[in-house]
Amino acid sequence: MEKVLTIAVPTYNVEKYLTRCLDSILYDELSNEKLEVIIVNDGSTDNSLEIARNFQKKYPNSIVVVNKENGGHGSTINVALKLATGKYFKVIDSDDWVNIDEFSNFVNLLEKIDTDLVLTNYSRELVYNGEQIKFEYSKELKYNKIYDLNKFDFKILGLDYFFMATSTIKTKVLKESNLHLDEKTFYVDMEYDVYPINYINNFIYLDYDIYRYFIGRLDQSININGYINHRHDHEKVLKKLLQFYKEMDENNKKNYVENIILQMLNSHYIIYCKTNVNKKLVKDMRREILKFDNYIKEKYNNLYNKFCNINSYVLFHSKTKFYFAMKFNNLFTRVITRFFTRMGS
Amino acid sequence: MKKIFVISWYFPPINSSEGLVTFKLLKNSKYEYDVYTQKNSIDWAYNNTENKLISNNINTIFSECVSTEEWIKEGIKYFDKNRDKYDIVMTRSMPPESHEIGLAIKRKYNDIIWIASYGDPISNNPYNKIYYKTSPYKVLGNGLLDYKLSYVLSPKRILKNIYWNYRDKKYKKTQTRYYKDIVLNENIIKYADKLIMNNKYESEYIMRDFRQFNYKVCILYHSYDEEFYDYSLKKSTEKIVISYVGHCDEIRTPKSFILAVDRLNKKIKDLSEKLEINFYGNIDNKDKVLIMDCELYDIIKIHKPITYLESLNVMVKSDWLLLIDANLSNFLEKNIFFAAKIADYIGSKKNIFAITMADGASAEILRNLNQVISSFSVDDIYMQLMKIINKKDAKLKNVDIEEYNAINISKKFDKLIKEQIRSNYEKQ
Numbered sequence: 001m002e003k004v005l006t007i008a009v010p011t012y013n014v015e016k017y018l019t020r021c022l023d024s025i026l027y028d029e030l031s032n033e034k035l036e037v038i039i040v041n042d043g044s045t046d047n048s049l050e051i052a053r054n055f056q057k058k059y060p061n062s063i064v065v066v067n068k069e070n071g072g073h074g075s076t077i078n079v080a081l082k083l084a085t086g087k088y089f090k091v092i093d094s095d096d097w098v099n100i101d102e103f104s105n106f107v108n109l110l111e112k113i114d115t116d117l118v119l120t121n122y123s124r125e126l127v128y129n130g131e132q133i134k135f136e137y138s139k140e141l142k143y144n145k146i147y148d149l150n151k152f153d154f155k156i157l158g159l160d161y162f163f164m165a166t167s168t169i170k171t172k173v174l175k176e177s178n179l180h181l182d183e184k185t186f187y188v189d190m191e192y193d194v195y196p197i198n199y200i201n202n203f204i205y206l207d208y209d210i211y212r213y214f215i216g217r218l219d220q221s222i223n224i225n226g227y228i229n230h231r232h233d234h235e236k237v238l239k240k241l242l243q244f245y246k247e248m249d250e251n252n253k254k255n256y257v258e259n260i261i262l263q264m265l266n267s268h269y270i271i272y273c274k275t276n277v278n279k280k281l282v283k284d285m286r287r288e289i290l291k292f293d294n295y296i297k298e299k300y301n302n303l304y305n306k307f308c309n310i311n312s313y314v315l316f317h318s319k320t321k322f323y324f325a326m327k328f329n330n331l332f333t334r335v336i337t338r339f340f341t342r343m344g345s
Numbered sequence: 346m347k348k349i350f351v352i353s354w355y356f357p358p359i360n361s362s363e364g365l366v367t368f369k370l371l372k373n374s375k376y377e378y379d380v381y382t383q384k385n386s387i388d389w390a391y392n393n394t395e396n397k398l399i400s401n402n403i404n405t406i407f408s409e410c411v412s413t414e415e416w417i418k419e420g421i422k423y424f425d426k427n428r429d430k431y432d433i434v435m436t437r438s439m440p441p442e443s444h445e446i447g448l449a450i451k452r453k454y455n456d457i458i459w460i461a462s463y464g465d466p467i468s469n470n471p472y473n474k475i476y477y478k479t480s481p482y483k484v485l486g487n488g489l490l491d492y493k494l495s496y497v498l499s500p501k502r503i504l505k506n507i508y509w510n511y512r513d514k515k516y517k518k519t520q521t522r523y524y525k526d527i528v529l530n531e532n533i534i535k536y537a538d539k540l541i542m543n544n545k546y547e548s549e550y551i552m553r554d555f556r557q558f559n560y561k562v563c564i565l566y567h568s569y570d571e572e573f574y575d576y577s578l579k580k581s582t583e584k585i586v587i588s589y590v591g592h593c594d595e596i597r598t599p600k601s602f603i604l605a606v607d608r609l610n611k612k613i614k615d616l617s618e619k620l621e622i623n624f625y626g627n628i629d630n631k632d633k634v635l636i637m638d639c640e641l642y643d644i645i646k647i648h649k650p651i652t653y654l655e656s657l658n659v660m661v662k663s664d665w666l667l668l669i670d671a672n673l674s675n676f677l678e679k680n681i682f683f684a685a686k687i688a689d690y691i692g693s694k695k696n697i698f699a700i701t702m703a704d705g706a707s708a709e710i711l712r713n714l715n716q717v718i719s720s721f722s723v724d725d726i727y728m729q730l731m732k733i734i735n736k737k738d739a740k741l742k743n744v745d746i747e748e749y750n751a752i753n754i755s756k757k758f759d760k761l762i763k764e765q766i767r768s769n770y771e772k773q
Contacts, residue, residue: 016708024728027732097724097725099724100731125722125725127720127721128672128675212724214720216674
């Protein structure tokens with residue numbers, strides 16, 4: 001039986017979460033046969049591999065287990081994509097899960113669809129209070145309508161883009177794009193959101209709330225401390241995307257990439273402006289952000305100017321060599337910088 | 346060997362978790378005990394009707410005092426009079442006042458062996474930290490870009506902040522106790538010969554500033570006692586029965602669970618004919634209202650608190666036992682609490698469905714026993730309930746639960762006492 005959907009499950013020391021993730025994916029026994037679940041164990045040191053193997057025994061027609069040395073999140077997706085045989089490809093992180101009420105219907109629908117990209121909604125599950133925040137794209141984006149990406153007005157998406165959690169992409173398209181994510185690097189999901197764009201011609205937006213993004217764990221890379229610790233990875237990915245942007249043909253899709261880069265730039269500066277960790281680190285980080293700021297100004301001046309028009313706060317700090325942002329992260333600087341940025345604008 | 350003098354504010358016949366934990370430990374021990382307690386205050390307990398819980402090796406000394414202050418004084422006085430009868434004193438919190446007696450005795454009679462047994466952490470209890478909320482109207486020093494200048498200077502915000510702080514008297518009141526408990530905790534760790542804690546996460550939390558005293562710590566799990574169960578009892582319904590036994594409040598709230606049942610009710614026709622959920626014990630009014638609002642009264646039933654032995658019967662007659670922990674993810678990476686009811690649940694040999702933090706004591710214990718664990722997410726709980734209803738998880742593996750058997754825990758305790766006596770003898 002031809003597989004409709006390949007699901008890549010990057011797995012690294014997630015024994016506490018993996019069962020929930022796989023249980024949710026394989027909940028409906030009728031749609032199981034249509035799934036190819038590739039669990040890529042990325043050198044876990046806990047019981048993750050054993051859990052994966054137990055699931056493989058239970059669902060031998062649906063589960064493939066790959067055991068490899070640790071290479072980071074990107075490496076697991078690279079491996080899964082190489083092995084993927086399903087019509088569509090989706091990544092579900094092993095600490096996340098899918099909505100069992102809608103997932104099997106979604107898989108059944110994928111059989112009948114032929115667009116390069118299928119967009120769905122997702123919900124963020126907040127660890128610390130158990131609340132759920134549903135994400136939906138702008139109302140201007142209509143459900144069940146097929147959009148031509150070469151003519152698509154990306155302004156409709158606003159600040160959103162095709163997130164890993166919302167995207168299900170044709171395997172063929174991903175393979176054609178030679179998608180290869182950086183290994184041993186955090187934030188490579190941004191690469192996944194950007195690199196295949198030149199090969200995606202159309203997409204459809206479905207009214208399904210599929211992905212459950214478990215958010216707020218203290219050890220997650222998207223926490224502010226995680227961002228500070230992995231800031232060099234963030235810069236590395238950002239620079240790669242800038243290079244990709246530079247090499248792109250002047251076409252409609254370039255707006256999409258530009259939007260993502262502007263947002264990443266915003267996050268990057270915020271990481272540096274929000275820090276109030278120890279003095280030594282603040283000193284190092286100030287040196288780093290000054291260097292980065294000069295790099296962007298020199299190499300991507302147009303983009304930098306666009307960014308500063310959106311975020312005058314960064315412009316102010318750039319002009320004051322990030323002295324205020326890094327030295328006084330308190331109410332006083334907040335008030336002062338706001339006052340001056342307003343004056344400036 | 347002389348009797349061991351145990352000091353515990355709660356002890357049977359008072360129906361309180363703290364006392365019951367100690368009772369099971371002592372009952373199965375080979376030593377003899379005099380337990381100094383009281384039966385006038387049942388503030389943290391349901392009632393004082395556990396009259397069947399008696400043991401030949403335990404003699405109970407009841408104080409007539411009502412306040413803890415008088416109880417402390419009387420306890421010290423009693424020990425002074427009977428000093429020669431004892432070589433070992435064991436104190437058990439909560440409340441922490443029993444340790445104050447232990448500390449006073451140890452300071453006076455240095456040759457006495459003092460074993461301090463912890464319930465919850467005495468100082469910096471993360472459960473209480475939820476009450477110490479910062480005003481939502483306070484402008485915080487972190488989060489540089491989060492406020493507008495107009496908001497910072499807004500008289501409305503400033504007044505609200507003042508009012509919030511005024512109203513938060515509870516917090517200010519606890520401050521005196523807060524510092525007193527920090528000092529007491531430090532003294533217990535310094536002066537006690539042995540520290541008993543119920544799990545390694547609690548131990549790591551309490552001892553994080555006192556690593557040099559780690560050698561004093563002994564982990565003794567909460568336990569179940571098979572003698573108290575009647576395994577022949579059967580449920581009287583065809584429905585799947587899920588029971589929760591114990592205390593719920595604003596922090597340890599079943600809110601997410603109720604919402605998940607509500608979703609299940611919308612999904613499955615005639616759910617009330619398939620599922621019965623029972624709560625025995627206190628439940629917050631907000632959660633009662635939520636059950637009413639969701640019209641789940643045919644499925645979720647709230648019962649009055651019951652005695653300990655009755656609760657064990659309820660467990661045996663259930664298919665699933667529900668555990669709901671407080672969500673302390675904002676304060677802790679790992680849950681440090683091992684609720685005593687988990688051990689009783691385990692002893693009933695029924696399936697356990699736990700809503701708890703992914704890391705920490707409860708999750709680790711239950712994961713090792715192959716039980717079902719959910720986060721506090723409604724969606725996650727719903728998924729687990731669906732599996733329960735569809736009997737996808739009905740048969741859990743046979744697992745070894747002996748490490749929670751009171752007989753084995755008490756053996757460990759006896760060994761600890763023996764070693765401590767030998768060590769003291771060698772010192773002398």
